[in-house]
Amino acid sequence: MNVQAYILSGIVESYVLGLASAEEQAEFEHMASRHPEVLQARLAFEIALEQQSKTHAILPPESLREEIRLRLFPAGQSGAITTQPATIKDLGDSHSAPVRRMNFWKYVAAASVVLLIGSVIWNITMITTTRDLGNEIKNRDLRITAIKQELDTTIKNLALVTNRPDLRMAVMKGLEIAPTAFATVYWDTTSHDVYLAAQNLPVPASDKQYQLWAIFKGKPVDLGVFDLKQDKLLIRAKNAQGAEAFAITLEKKGGSSQPKGAMYVMGKL
């Protein structure tokens, strides 16, 4: 079988998207184990699919995380606490059986000792539980604050992209110098805003900065320099409408008027 033709037959996508029949799957797995290029094609499509899915993500409402967490970690810790009062109650009930008077008082004494012990244990349990709960609440509060901050930034960033029907995007793929690098340019066809999401560029030396270019009729136009910051997903760039392509080069700090440094990523529209 011609391996290249096999790869291009649509079987890779069929397999990855779960549309292949059982025989096709078996055949594909066999081919992938024998031909590295088949495996390579599968991985490439899978990665593209993941990136594509992340681009078209829908942010779930904040409450959903806790709902799901409760389903995955059902609360089972309260059981030990609730069993104790039940035991005491059972004992208390048993003295309603017909007994002689002398025995009755003995019973009361015994029952009160049991009640006392029970109550001591109960108190100790409660103190420990309260302390644990207190710590847990503190930890949760800290975590919630951290999550909120993270969410706020993410929502802000996302809102820039998702609330705009006129937004278009172009993916810039890594060139030879950094094959795994990629970055995405978003621009609004009505407001003319341009945003850059540089997700995967190598960290530059301290005297260098990345610079974004738009290509008009083969000529590069400076859209500004930017720094890579983890907490900032989207970087606002200068306006550029009607560009044919975008590219990022590594320039001396502060940028250049014309691209001089190496080109890291490039994407045509």
Add this chain to the structure above:
Amino acid sequence: MNPGITYSEPELVALLRQRTDQSFSYLYENYSAALLGVVGAIVSDQETARDVLQEVFVNIWRRIESYDPAKGRLFTWMLNIARNAAIDKIRSRGYQDSLKNKAIPDNNDSINGELGVMPRVDDVGLRKVLSTLKEDHRVLIELSYFQGYTQDEISRQLDIPLGTVKTRIRSALTHLRTLIK
């Protein structure tokens, strides 16, 4: 929370198998939106889509032992769980009862018009890519990928020979690949 930490897929799989709270948080932060996108492309109602997303997480949690890295990446595995859960939902009785027409749509117009099944059609995820396909190819991807019909069912319902269905789906898929890269 450690917003800075990024796990490789094998690391994440190992953590998920221990079912730690931390692994859940990481999973949720990194994949919930992408997976809701996958579900949302199939299930139109937002409320229902969120219910399905819960099922997806429960399934990932329960079935992580059966994930086999030799067969595909973790995200692909999760994506297929999400797609299957979404299709199960739109085929469930409760969901079907809310739809008037249960028959498989026989032309493209009725697919778009099928309220509830086809939501805000062209703007979500793969669907957006789909909208650029040729008409006859598009219907087949719609039915097989988004509605989970087998090629056999499609061939019978649309009265197209099985071989043709197969070839068209394959050819539409190769086209998809060039579009999403």
